[in-house]
Amino acid sequence: MIPLLLLAGGVTAWIVYKARHVPLPRRRWQRFRAPGTRDLDAASCQALEGVYRVTAGSEFFGESAVLKWTYTRIGASMQQHLSLFCAQDGAYLVCGARTDGRANLLHGYWRKLSASGTGTVRLEQRGERLSGFYGKRNQRPGLLFSLQRVGPLPQTSPFQIIAHRGGARNVDFLPVAENSLAMLLMAARLGATGVEIDVRWTKDDVPVLAHDSFLAFDSVKTPLFKGFIADHTLAELRRIRLRKGGQVPTLREALDAVLHRTPLEVVWLDIKEPRDLRDVLALQQEYLKEAARIGRRLEIFIGVPDKDIRAHFLALPDYRNIPSLCELEPAQAEELNADVWAPQYTGGPQPEPVAAQQAQGRRVFLWSLDSPVMIQYYMSRSPLDGLVTNAAPVLAHWWWTKAATGVQREA
Incomplete structure (x- = not known):
């Protein structure tokens, strides 16, 4: 004991x-x-x-x-x-x-x-x-x-540096909280070209940004535990301060900040709960339409990380034409007509599946790598289209000093 x-x-x-x-x-x-x-x-x-x-x-x-x-x-x-x-x-x-x-x-x-x-x-x-x-x-x-x-910075093919949890985790020595508006505004300064953000729902069915289902001392100002996201209304969440300042933002607030206040190009919506996705779809379509109206390059992908969320995604009307990102097997990415296949790094470099997906016009984002050694290892075996990372400055330095000169293509 x-x-x-x-x-x-x-x-x-x-x-x-x-x-x-x-x-x-x-x-x-x-x-x-x-x-x-x-x-x-x-x-x-x-x-x-x-x-x-x-x-x-x-x-x-x-x-x-x-x-x-x-x-x-x-x-x-x-x-x-x-x-x-x-x-x-x-x-x-x-x-x-x-x-x-x-x-x-x-x-x-x-x-x-x-x-x-x-x-x-x-x-x-x-x-x-x-x-x-x-x-x-x-x-x-x-x-x-x-x-x-x-x-100068070399001319390169498009490559997305996608900041995990909006920029990095709460344990990564940054001055602002993960999945917060302040983090989204900081992400590009850290070298990111896109962000991965986590979506959950409040008690009154408002989609908000939060990685964990609960509120604890590592994320909010509380001695130990502040309950579950799903047990709080949005108004109640507004009264809880994040450990590094600010409040839990709504998905609408997050997309609005990314579109109108930053140069970020990609938003990966990591859906954390298996439930009706129509409200997320409506926000995605609204902000993609607004981005097109103002001439702003922005992609917003609804993430499909598991079979339960896949079932809810399949229930959406005309799902094959919804911008999406699939973390499941390549065959399921093809079934969804996903724009991006996003395997986890634990599956290894997978050069053949990566090449097959890219040959179909599908991009491949890997999650998540933080060290130059691991980045070099994976990129030298599978020329990926983007990486999710908790260390955007590390990846940005690596990309422009190594990948931009062709080192990533060496086997």
């Missing part, structure tokens, strides 16, 4: 440690907001994209980095972000960008997916070089950090 209690206590302590809220560092850089400075526009930010060699600070960030531009819409304005995905320990940086007329200035924070460490960074861009300093926590940046641009 005592060993079991010790084990339970150890697991609980590990979850509490991993899922705790680690706030972003905040330290002002006077030059960044000095009179006469202005925000860089989207075109100027995109011009900085590329593959970089780390010339100072490589012992902390690794030997290379990939710089990508993205944005978040806030009302009628657009906030520009420049993210750097580094080679070591899942390190990434998210910066704002301004210019003082003499140089472009990048100011933001760094984090590592492997630990809770964080700090601020200040960089100045002149020509092909970024140079400046980084610091730990809220300390003044004083550690040298510089990068030399090697070249």
Whole structure:
């Protein structure tokens, strides 16, 4: 009995440690907001994209980095972000960008997916070089950090970096909660081009985002347990705060945020309960229609993960023409006329089934891989169309520095 209690206590302590809220560092850089400075526009930010060699600070960030531009819409304005995905320990940086007329200035924070460490960074861009300093926590940046641009991002075939649970799990040292609106807004800054989100229903039949059927200390602010999603109305859920801030969002709120506030291209609706899917279908069709109206590239797939949910999907009218993603066997993906076949990585690389599905015009997304070694192993044997990951910065760095040069095709 005592060993079991010790084990339970150890697991609980590990979850509490991993899922705790680690706030972003905040330290002002006077030059960044000095009179006469202005925000860089989207075109100027995109011009900085590329593959970089780390010339100072490589012992902390690794030997290379990939710089990508993205944005978040806030009302009628657009906030520009420049993210750097580094080679070591899942390190990434998210910066704002301004210019003082003499140089472009990048100011933001760094984090590592492997630990809770964080700090601020200040960089100045002149020509092909970024140079400046980084610091730990809220300390003044004083550690040298510089990068030399090697070249632009290579032209590649389409590949989807799909962030698990909207960005990552609660235990992945991010400052916001999984499946939250804040996470969806952050996903592109982490390197994602799409998101996988989990759909459940409230007591009053509102589809919401939640991975687990219950509310516990790892996800919400409670000493231990707060009941089941299905036992709460939406109004009751609104009174419960997520552990890392915010509330459980509705599926409508999530799709609206993705469409109107982010550049994300793919939404995978991972259906967690076997039940009538007509409300999910209605939301899918509504937001696909709106995306087409405003000229926005967005795909929304209803996921079919098991035989029970498959039965409900088959009950939908004209199901073969509904954008869908099937996690079952290839034959069932063909039966549904699914747009995507999505096997789990535990089945191995499966080069022949992957090639057969792609020959039929069906894309293949694998779930889920987080380490460069595993990503390299699977991609070298089966050239996939996308991967689900809890480590989007790791996959983004790998894709642009390895896959983009053809390494993934090596057997």
